[in-house]
Amino acid sequence: MSHVRTGAERLAADPGLLPGDRVGLISNPTGVLPDLTPTLGALRAAGVPLTALFGPEHGMTGTAQAGFSEGDRIDPATGLPVFDTHFKDGEVLDEVVAASGVDTLVFDIADIGTRFYTYVWTMYDLLASAARLGLRFVVLDRPNPLGGLVTEGPLLDPAFASFVGRAPIPVRHGLTAGELALFVNRSLGADLRVIKAEGWRREMRFAETGLPWVMPSVNMPTLDTALVYPGTGLFEGTNMSEGRGTTRPFELVGAPYVDERFAPALNALGLPGVRFRETWFTPTFQKHAGTVVRGVQLHVHDPLAFRPVMTGLSMMHTVRTLYPEDLAWWGPDLFMDHLWGSDTLTRCLDAGEDPRTLCQEPARPEGELLYE
Known part of the structure; x- marks a missing residue:
């Protein structure tokens, strides 16, 4: 069975796709090639000049529970510094990124297609930092495991933006991380590039991608x-x-x-x-x-x-x-x-009304769709 070629697999095969002399990798256990080789090891073997690593919620090795991370440390396998990004944004995150000394940030984490799953908002916050600091940002794209045709739930009300949702997308958003990055970057203005996942179509079920399921966090096993x-x-x-x-x-x-x-x-x-x-x-x-x-x-x-x-x-x-x-x-x-x-759900339930009226399938957020 053939498989979808993720952005990480494409980059490992052709490191010339990535500019930069001092590259920082944002990843976690889902950052693997189809044969389960970690993206970190594959990119180093390909000659990508990695100089720093960045960990999201749960940490780069995925050991921390929800709401926690692994903190700053040194990666024992590579000797590279690992910078903790969890619950950091704005100037605080800018200081972390600037201290790393990188000129290019690379994101390779599998999302699960739900707005309140936090990895895409780590991507958002680091993309915003890249824009402010004048750095390049590259997304190694992966399939949305829920597919890309169906959306559910209302768009986020900006008044309720938080780390479980920073941009006006539906609860089930139907986008890949790369597509979401392109959407939010229209207001952020970073030097952004997406390395597409070749062979993915919006109607594909995850089993059809030929890719292994790697649990993205400790409470997302299957x-x-x-x-x-x-x-x-x-x-x-x-x-x-x-x-x-x-x-x-x-x-x-x-x-x-x-x-x-x-x-x-x-x-x-x-x-x-x-x-x-x-x-x-x-x-x-x-x-x-x-x-x-x-x-x-x-x-x-x-x-x-x-x-x-x-x-x-x-x-x-x-x-x-x-x-x-x-x-x-x-x-x-x-x-x-x-x-x-938004507060529409709590108000609806507190009033004894049926919340299913709130679940009309919304229009997809306007932006560039990379896949058919």
Whole structure:
């Protein structure tokens, strides 16, 4: 089976695609070639003059939990300095990038096609730094594992911009990292280049790419996780467990107050492409750690028909209907509003209204699409 040639594979084969004498690589465990050779090693072997490394949330080796990183350190395999970028932006991030001494930043991290997944916003912040510091920025593009045809959820309201969403794109955005970089760079003005992924088409399922699935973060173990995440990731903003601390994060959703009505009510909705199985689980950390909770596991049987954001909203509406006194918002600064990208969802649910009316498929953000 042939495979999509990622930007990283193309660059490793032809290092002349990359300008620069002092190159900094922004990557994590997903930065690999199709044979699982790390991009870092492949580019060094090809003669790319790497002089610094940059780690996002979870760190360059992916050991840190959500909201954390690995800090500044020296990479033991190469001796290169690793600069921690997590939760740094503006002048603080500029100081980090300037201290690295690079003239070109290269981004090679797999995204999962959901606005509130943070790697593309690390890319955004570093792209903004590159613009301010006069550096080149190169994106080694990769397929969107959710495909590139379907979008779901509203565009982000700029008043709710944060590290889980900095630009007006939908929750399920249907873009590659390279396309998103081109879109946001219209206002940033960096010296940007995207090395395309050859052979990818917008309708392709990830299995058709011939590429290996490498877990992009500690709570994103499988493609099944990524498929449900645009919807069940919203439960991070509630007092329900989204399955963190289990082996099936985001596929499991539950709470101590859930009873036997939840699973049948969800299955009665007849949502496309998914069924719900009643289950019990005990999170080992985060919400309800050490407590047996009742809930459901999502079983996606038709990924093409499945609409994760509509499913997540339907689940939340069902919880609010069945347990109106129990469902509560969770996290600082009403985190749900930042996940959703506006306060329309919390206002809708607090008013007892059906949030599925908010999930009209939006127009794709205007910008250059690199793939057919």
